[in-house]
Amino acid sequence: MALDLTAEERAMAAGEAGAGAALALRVLAEAARLLGAERLLPIASAHIDGCLYHGEGGVAFARALRDGGARVAVPATTNVGALDLTCAGTARLDAQTRALAGELMALHLELGCRPTWTCAPYQAGHRPAAGSDVAWGESNAVAFVNSVLGARSNRYGDFLDLACAVAGRAPACGLHLPENRRARVKVDLSALPPALHAEAAFWPVLGAWYGRALGEAVGVIDGAAVRPGEDALKAFGAAAASSGAVALFHVAGVTPEAPDAATALGGRAPERLLRPSPAELLAAYEGLSSVPAQGTVDAVALGSPHLSPAEFRDLARLLAGRRLKVPLYACSGRHAVAEIEAEGLRAELEAAGVRLVVDTCIVVTPVLPAGGGVLMTGSAKFAHYAPGNTGWEVVFGTPADCVESAVAGRVTRAPGAWGGTGGGTGGGAWS
């Protein structure tokens, strides 16, 4: 089973479209060989995660593409970088790292990418059609584009995302192939108490449980009593893609490939049937905190994935004109910030003590004060990555819990409908 390139692809590899395109096609062909793909397939768009600085090697690769005259062949958006280009100084980086991280971001624009700098490109106008093949990076974006938009992508990592964008192709394997998109696991929520379905943090907590339970498997969720909106699906996918390797999920009656559970399962019986209990979801909820949910809060963070304008409006409503005692870092993209600026909301939030983090976020670059502390967050993804990436401890709560805690400077969590004590102890389902 060898990789079979078309005449056009062989010409590209031979340099007929320039040295940069040839480099991209060679890298792509090697990836396809390693993945066991028999051919490449054309893609409609790309979302590039490789613009986040990890070292000089990534800069050298992007320079080689640029020097070889490469341009992206399909619409391509950029994920977060290591710098907030709209507000220099947000990220605490030394001068050399700052220069290289900035060069890497600039190189992506020279290659023709759109400067979206967001992990929620699907809310910044990048919405490929259902059934189209795309090459997206960033785990939450991959989960969203596959599951909520019904486009087809594998999880594309550094270098391969950009190589696909330049070549306009991706290896024909994995989730690009319809037979691999069928659900094998059914998750039945119908026995859960209605109050739990209505919890503000229900979808991110369910996502944290789901990623652990399913890993890489494709599942369909059935029996959701409250129809999840786009921001709930975004939070679910980000949680599931960080606790597991979830790249595609279906929600019966909600997502495009699941008009009902039977269709998502391809008319076959599920290989596994899971019914999470309230106790398991409580464990997932408490497991999102690394320290007990009590005592002082030093900072609050929201926006992984990046906040949408609707989430900013919720934040303003929850604040209700009060001032924050500790900083609340609100991470978002230019697309959303421009919209709330036009509404006058940005000034209102900043006056209350909200600090906007644009183009980047608090777990990919040093934004939080050095020395650590306790971070309260409403993002399951921040809860997953903050302890390892920032050295801060985390307490997870709903957006309302986050605002109350930022106003009080102390952990303030509503007991919720989880059925437990409400006091997170760490470990739990995560240990």
Add this chain to the structure above:
Amino acid sequence: MELRGEPLLPGTAAGRLLVLTAPLSFWGGVETTSGRIVAAGHPQRGVELAGRLLALPASIGSSSSSSVLLELIRGGRAPAALLLAEVDAILLLGAVVARELGLAAPPALRLPAAALAALPDGAEARLEARLEKGLENGGRLRISAPAARSPRRSPSAGGA
């Protein structure tokens, strides 16, 4: 002792085997400057990868592992070769890109999971991976020192 495997990335390498007993995510799990395993709770935490023939029972597929491997190669702190039970295309892409940038990149070989787990940690070995078309048995691992398998933590690189 000689083992046959599937060649993934071409080249030859010699050095001491480092057989990991738990999966490793390169991103967040390996320090790029030192090549040392820093993953919390990893049984081989503190061991340096440089110059070793690294046997990975499974890798945890972070999408940035390729960047970490490329940085290790650039800094001369990369393993001398990679032995995998499952193909991790994301990790291996770091070596593919390194080669494209003119750097010497480690070869890679796939071995059956049971054979990989039974490799003698710390033993001297030689790896050859050839990808020429039509070539049979292009991947082999020759272990020269006796298979003295011991549960102790292997010391850091240097003896090769």
